[in-house]
Amino acid sequence: QSVLTQSPSASGTPGQRVTMSCSGSSSNIGRNTVNWYQQLPGTAPRLVIYANDGRPSGVPDRFSGSKSGTSASLAISGLQSDDEADYYCAAWDDSLSGQVVFGGGTKLTVL
Amino acid sequence: QVQLVQSGAEVKKPGASVKISCKASGYTFTGYSMSWVRQAPGQGLEWMGVIDPSDGRTNYAQKFQGRVTMTRDTSTSTVYMELSSLKSEDTAVFYCARVFLTTGSEFDFWGQGTLVTVSS
Numbered sequence: 001q002s003v004l005t006q007s008p009s010a011s012g013t014p015g016q017r018v019t020m021s022c023s024g025s026s027s028n029i030g031r032n033t034v035n036w037y038q039q040l041p042g043t044a045p046r047l048v049i050y051a052n053d054g055r056p057s058g059v060p061d062r063f064s065g066s067k068s069g070t071s072a073s074l075a076i077s078g079l080q081s082d083d084e085a086d087y088y089c090a091a092w093d094d095s096l097s098g099q100v101v102f103g104g105g106t107k108l109t110v111l
Numbered sequence: 112q113v114q115l116v117q118s119g120a121e122v123k124k125p126g127a128s129v130k131i132s133c134k135a136s137g138y139t140f141t142g143y144s145m146s147w148v149r150q151a152p153g154q155g156l157e158w159m160g161v162i163d164p165s166d167g168r169t170n171y172a173q174k175f176q177g178r179v180t181m182t183r184d185t186s187t188s189t190v191y192m193e194l195s196s197l198k199s200e201d202t203a204v205f206y207c208a209r210v211f212l213t214t215g216s217e218f219d220f221w222g223q224g225t226l227v228t229v230s231s
Contacts, residue, residue, distance in 0.1 A: 002155060035217050037156070044206055044221035045148075045156065051212065056219060088156050090216045099172045100146065100158035100216040 003028065004089055004103035011109040017077040020106045022089030024070050028101055032092040034072035036065055039086045049074060084110045113137040115207050115222035122228045128195040131225045133207030140188035141165040144210040146218060147192045151203040161210060162190055197229045
């Protein structure tokens, strides 16, 4: 059972905009920034959003992030087939002497 | 370019220990902390802990405290993760990941992963 809560699945058609959410608490998202990772099958995760809404070099501007209170969202616009992947949110949690916590992941299907 | 290259797959018996290496290149090794993340088959990501290569200080996830040891060798720019008292539930892919911001959960580069299979 993950500390951060994500919907297990999401879907969209090519060109659509999809959003996925990540819910936490005051000890993690409520006081720390959120990061999002994309994991294609059989590969290592890739950072796509950092510090709530930052985009690493090389990540298309179709990816955007936001945070409000104890929740965060990842949006992907202009959906493409190669966006099909698992997406994980992560944040630092100040409880238990501090640790990184992840969401359980959202599997994005491009129909 | 930044690269993290991990050691190869391992097969261990229950109760044994495993030690995985992660060799960094393309940046100042002591300038960034390194975390380890576990992923069981078909499951999500799980943070195990972090090591600061500049001084060797560590912070382990409570779940793994007492079983995990992270070390570094600055002469070879390599970090190590040793997990002891292995159980079948420890079968997973283990990743090293560079921490690029001080808040601790931003991992900008990842190793390729090391599969550890625990089986009698």
